[in-house]
Amino acid sequence: MAAPAPLLHPDPDPSFAELLALRPHLRMDPLAGLMMEEVPLARIAAAHGTPVWAYSAGALRRRLAALQGALKEARLGAQVHFAVKANPNLAVLRLLGQQGAGADVVSEGELRAARAAGIPAAHIVFSGVGKTLAEIRLALAEDIQQINAESAEEVEMISAVATAMGRVARVALRVNPDVDAKTHAKITTGKSENKFGIAIGEAPALYARMSSLPGIQPIGVAVHIGSQITAGVGAYRTAYGHLADLVRTLRAQGLSVERVDCGGGLGIPYRDEPAPSPAALAGAISATLGNLGVELMVEPGRWIAGPAGVLVTSVVLQKLGEARRFVVLDAAMNDLVRPAMYEAWHGIVPVAPADFAAPLAPADIVGPICESGDTFARGRGIPSLAPASLVAILDAGAYGAAMSSTYNSRPLAAEVLVDGDRFALVRERQTQEALLAGQHVPEWLDA
Known part of the structure; x- marks a missing residue:
């Protein structure tokens, strides 16, 4: 066998111990x-097989509290609305709602999930570029806190639906500030070529139009410049500065x-x-918007839920190729698509104490799906792992379970919530029978 391919990242990967040190809800017990x-x-x-998602209730509470604390310390009094698209599990939503979080939703399904989890309609914001007439009707029937409109066409739709229902829709206008958040191209949302919001220069005229339409109460403006922003808060400051200027103009x-x-x-x-930290984000908001006398809200998703969850998976086998070693897992890109879709890096840590301390060698860590893109890591240092490890x-x-699919006819994995020394199944593993349910063969094929 030829020498394995070298690690691809120019800097050494963090050790397993270093990864755990930054995640206080995880630790290695020697037994x-x-x-x-x-x-x-x-x-x-x-108890529940693999692959299986596990979420730390303690981490969810701590991270939400840290964000709420930073906003309070900055004397902003901002509301936190959890971005349901990040993790729509009902148990997760119920837990966060109990800690004072509202919900930011982008579909009928997410709105219904938030309500089923007990989040009050008065704490729900509906975002998204393509709300259907049915979704607008549902939002108005539930009397949610606000709808974020993203185009002149959508404003007209909301007005028509609200008027027909005899309702008044509270509407914020989402603007596109043309600010580059320096994140992955597939998750940037605040540049002029992105589909989100209206050009900020067009906002004054449309906001004035909203004020004259029946069935609409303009209540403010909204912005969202992208996801997984790590290049400091400069882009936030720029975007919020544009937003402050818009508020003054209006x-x-x-x-x-408001x-x-x-x-x-x-x-x-x-x-x-x-x-960037929550305190840095709060500072950017305070410096630009803090003196305008408006209600403020933020819509975090990943920052709260991302570190709180892991995907536990079993080794199917190790395959020794001509030039590299492959560790094949029973999880796949249909479970966690981020590495395939975004070239995302995720830490991968052995669960057994002996494996945790064993010597490392480079390997490609892959899933069983018939796609070369079904790869979680390339050239990653990992010990020799026996089947079932x-x-x-x-x-x-x-954006783990939330983005899962049944590609290759693979059932959706189970989800578990951990709280102290307790754990409970919060979503059952999909059965093979459920994969076929709802499908029908036309009669003529059996004729």
């Missing part, structure tokens, strides 16, 4: 192995502006990259 809070991940795998025209929705996007360190893929609590 029980990798623990989430006080529960061995091996026990979860034994008020100078005699228009009422709220500013600052969006989300605060990044997390998946590897060991620097990432467990590994945990870190920082999978956001």
Whole structure:
């Protein structure tokens, strides 16, 4: 066998111990192995099989509290609306709602999930560029806090639906400030070529138009410049500065502006990259919008839920290729698509104590799907792992299960919530029978 391919990242990867040190809800027990809070991940795998998602209730609470605390320390009094698209699990939403978080939703399904989880309609914001008439009707029937309109055409739709229903829609206008957040091209949302919002220069005329339409109460403006923003808060400051200028312009025209929705996007360190803190974000908001006398809101998703979750998966086999070693897992890109879609880096840590301490060698860590893109890591240092060995893929609590599919007819994995020394199944593993349910063969094929 030829020598394995070298590690591809120019800098050494963080060690397993270094990865865990930054994630206080995870630790290696010398006997029980990798623990989430006080529960061995091996026990979860034994109870519910693999692959399986595990979420730390303690981490969710701490991270939400840290963000709320930073906003309070900056004397902003801003509302936190969790971006449901990051993790729509009902148990996660219920837990965050109990801690005072509202919900930012982008579909009928997310709105219904937030309500089913107990989040009050008065704490729900509906965003998104393509709301259907049915979704607008539902939002108005539920009397949610506000709808973020993203185009002149959508404003007209909301007006027509609200008028027909005899309702008045509270509407914020989402603007596109043409600010580059320096994030991945597929998750940037604040540049002029992106589909989101209206050009900020066109906002005064459209906001004035909203004030004259029946069924609409303009209540403010909104912005969201991208996801997984790690290049400091400079882009936030620029975008919020443009938003502050817009608020002053609208008020100078005699228009009422009560709220500013600052969006989300605060990044997390998946590897060991620097990432801005909630305090830095709060500082950017305070410096630009803090003296306008408006209600403020933020829409984090990844920052709260990402580090709180892991994907526990089993080794199917090790394959020794001509030039490299492959560790094949029973998880795949249909479970966690981020590495395939965004070239994203996720820490991968052995669960067993002996594997955690064993010598490392480079390997490609892959799934069983018939795609070369079904790869979690290339040239990653990992010990020799026997079949059925467990590994945990870190920082999978956001855009993990939420983006899962049944590609290759693979059932959706189970989800578990850990809280101290307790854990509970919060979403059942999809059955093979459920994969076929709802499909029908036309009669003529059996004729």
